[in-house]
Amino acid sequence: MSRIYIFDTTLRDGEQTPGVSLNVQEKLEIARQLARLNVDVIEAGFPVASPGDFAATAAIAEQIQGPKIAALARATAKDIETAAKALQQAKYPIIHTFVATSPIHMEYKLRKQPAEVLQMVEDAVKGARGFVDDVEFSAEDATRSDLVFLAEVVQTAVNAGATRINIPDTVGYTTPGEFRNLIHYLKNHVAGIDQVQLSVHCHNDLGMAVANSLAALEAGATQVECTINGLGERAGNASLEELVMALSTRQDYFAFRTGIVTEHISRTSRLVSALTGVPVQPNKAIVGANAFAHESGIHQDGFLKAPSTYEIMTPQSIGLHESRLVLGKHSGRHAFREKLKELGYNLTGTEMEQAFQRFIVLADKKKEVSDRDIDALLQEEIVAIPESLTLDYIHISSGNQTVPTATVRLTQGEIGTAEAACGSGPIDAVYKAIDRASGISAKLESYALQAVTGGKDALGEVTVRIRGNGSTFIGRGTSTDIIEASAKAYVHALNKLVYQRSQNPDDEAPCKEEG
Ligand code: KIV
Ligand code: ZN
16 A cells, blocks of 8 residues: 655645734644644745744754644745755755746746746756755746646756755645646656655645545645645635545555554644634534534434444544543542543643642532543643733623623733723723733734533633734633633733734834724
8 A cells, every 4th residue: 555645734825814813832732633633744934024924944853753844935045045044953854845837927027938947947946955845836826827838847956966846736726637637748748757755735725625636646646735724715725634634544446555643633634723713614524513413313323333434534533532531620630640641641730730620619619520521721821922911801791681780900010900991892892901001002813712511611712813913823822711711812812912022022013003
């Protein structure tokens, strides 16, 4: 059975999802989880794009063991040198360089003739090989390129020393049959193509990214680029979980295997959704909340008689399992530590104690603390940034016959400030009071509330996206009280904004409301 290599680009193309912006700690946390998932390559970022992207790529290159680490670079000397610098500490670095090859991109975007593009390909690949042994070349917009020219481009890249050739369907335009033919064509017209990793990278504009990627694998591609939850530019990229579970569930048909530890899929999906603030639609294949739910009587009856009547894969295979250990308010440190081990967390003594204290508070309010609740608690803890602002208390008065009013007290350094405000609803009032108490005004771009588990005592998880200081910040808060969860999420996002300002001392301008 041949091996297919998984190149994960959640942290690069996935981060290009509109509204998504991850800080270094969040990217590191996702990279750690991708390493547990056992992807072959993590594309960590586009280092020349911003100092933050450079820092995140360098931190991942230094700290993440296991997968190879790739960094993106346009076909210019500066991009390639910057990518190489960011990758300096990686054990297995890959420079991923690209140039567009379709007539439309060459004429309107690059304003270059085909011969000039060929020269750029050669210079970029040779330049990158001067820094690292593993170089991937991508022909951007390959599926709208002239096939003969595309083969010439790929031949040039192979001759110049590329070790991986990537064929992107940049605008999600191709179809499975057409893409299969394209891969066959390249395999038959490029000398030496069998000596390199042949990769595909499909976007989902027509909803065919996964189908197109699978067709390419059938035609002889050996690497597939994808993202968790299908995040990415516009309609996103091929989703890792769909590709991997298609290959594993239909091994009888495809006869391919990957190195993915599928039992980590569910946790990875939840982590990425929580940190990016992009929810997973309930009917999303594999990781949607309904993916293993059976609603109609006929289905339930069949499922109860034999799960395989309506389930083609088990929930356990993606890491959804009934826990052996149920935690509640009588659980002690030992049980809590065991649970964390069972869930795959590896905390230091202090982190474990902090998490335990938060667990006790939750267990006091909630009869049964589920695995999802623990994940939600720990995700707040793990990516904690310095808390310049702490929320001391909130008091609200609300009802259908009264003007919602909130009083909030925040501490900044040694100073505590209490402020009150009215709003169109209790959350609006709380956010206005927080703005006043913090002296920071940011624009609330999105607000989402969801219950972590079922039941009236479920933890509410709030995710907000705010804009201030020229950037976007995602904040998360959980509590059994949704007003408190909302306040925590907003303060969390404001703390990220304050942190970013402290990291860029030149940027001392006060935050003005944007937009
Ligand atoms: O979609 C695309 O063409 C890309 C390349 C940079 C590989 O993301
Ligand atoms: Zn892409």
